[in-house]
Amino acid sequence: GKAIEIAGGVGVIAEVDPSRIRTRHEQGWVGRVSQNLDEVFGIAKSFIKKIHPVSIAYIGNVVDLLEYIVKKGINVDLLSDQTSCHAPYDGGYCPQGISFEERTRLLETDRVRFKTLVDRSLKRHFELIKALVGRGTYFFDYGNSFMKAVYDAGRVKTALKFNDMVRNRAVGPIMLGRDHHDTGGTDSPFRETSNIKDGSNVMADMATQCFAGNAARGMTMVSLHNGGGVGIGKAINGGFGLLLDGREETDEIIKTASMWDVMGGVARRAWARNENSIRTCGEYNIENRGTDHITIPFLADEDLVKKTVSGALKTGKTQ
Numbered sequence: 001g002k003a004i005e006i007a008g009g010v011g012v013i014a015e016v017d018p019s020r021i022r023t024r025h026e027q028g029w030v031g032r033v034s035q036n037l038d039e040v041f042g043i044a045k046s047f048i049k050k051i052h053p054v055s056i057a058y059i060g061n062v063v064d065l066l067e068y069i070v071k072k073g074i075n076v077d078l079l080s081d082q083t084s085c086h087a088p089y090d091g092g093y094c095p096q097g098i099s100f101e102e103r104t105r106l107l108e109t110d111r112v113r114f115k116t117l118v119d120r121s122l123k124r125h126f127e128l129i130k131a132l133v134g135r136g137t138y139f140f141d142y143g144n145s146f147m148k149a150v151y152d153a154g155r156v157k158t159a160l161k162f163n164d165m166v167r168n169r170a171v172g173p174i175m176l177g178r179d180h181h182d183t184g185g186t187d188s189p190f191r192e193t194s195n196i197k198d199g200s201n202v203m204a205d206m207a208t209q210c211f212a213g214n215a216a217r218g219m220t221m222v223s224l225h226n227g228g229g230v231g232i233g234k235a236i237n238g239g240f241g242l243l244l245d246g247r248e249e250t251d252e253i254i255k256t257a258s259m260w261d262v263m264g265g266v267a268r269r270a271w272a273r274n275e276n277s278i279r280t281c282g283e284y285n286i287e288n289r290g291t292d293h294i295t296i297p298f299l300a301d302e303d304l305v306k307k308t309v310s311g312a313l314k315t316g317k318t319q
Contacts, residue, residue: 001055167246183265
């Protein structure tokens with residue numbers, strides 16, 4: 001909210017948890033608060049008319065907000081989304097049609113129904129964003145689309161295009177970086193690696209290897225530090241900065257380092273037997289045959305393992 005006002009804009013931020021809005025309003029991070037969409041956009045319209053910045057917190061679901069915008073034909077220049085889609089079924093996403101309290105209750109009592117509601121809401125969420133983009137809204141996410149899309153070669157193509165623009169003097173040098181929410185950059189059992197179920201979520205090897213690999217591949221700046229987000233002692237973060245200076249050597253760094261930075265995190269989750277990650281790694285191996293390869297885990301038959309261990313224990317007791 002405060003960033004909107006600093007930039008001289010008029011913005012609306014949706015949040016389903018009233019306590020979070022209350023805190024941010026008390027601390028001055030948002031200027032106005034309302035749970036009525038007519039009132040929200042009445043305020044927005046008046047501030048736009050007098051060319052004065054304001055941030056407005058809407059107490060409600062972002063899907064309801066987007067539906068209102070689409071239905072009323074409201075012009076939106078910029079649209080972003082910071083929903084915690086890296087953990088949609090664990091409380092990171094509150095589906096449309098239920099309150100924040102009901103979301104919390106369903107997480108404890110009926111996760112099957114909760115997942116169904118989340119899937120339905122996400123589909124509608126996407127449809128509304130697509131409709132607004134079709135009208136000219138520029139949409140960007142905050143790095144929360146996590147697995148399948150995150151390794152897409154679009155990142156490499158964009159960086160190469162930027163470097164080409166620098167080379168042709170269309171723009172000056174560009175510093176390329178990323179947020180610590182990307183797949184390989186952070187080890188934190190309380191957030192980024194909370195979905196790693198093989199017991200290795202408490203280790204910091206991924207961020208460390210990401211850091212070392214980025215350094216070896218020629219990133220301009222690499223960092224490895226403690227804390228961030230969840231606090232000191234609870235996370236290890238590895239980050240990078242790559243100066244796009246127009247050189248052909250920089251093109252090669254983009255091609256080798258960018259995928260290392262992303263796919264290390266996808267591989268880590270594949271080795272922890274995350275089904276989506278295994279499928280993503282398989283597709284990556286096919287697309288990059290002859291240059292890159294990620295080892296795919298062998299999935300043992302759980303029943304066979306239990307039966308074998310149980311049999312061995314029984315045999316040991318009789319001897």
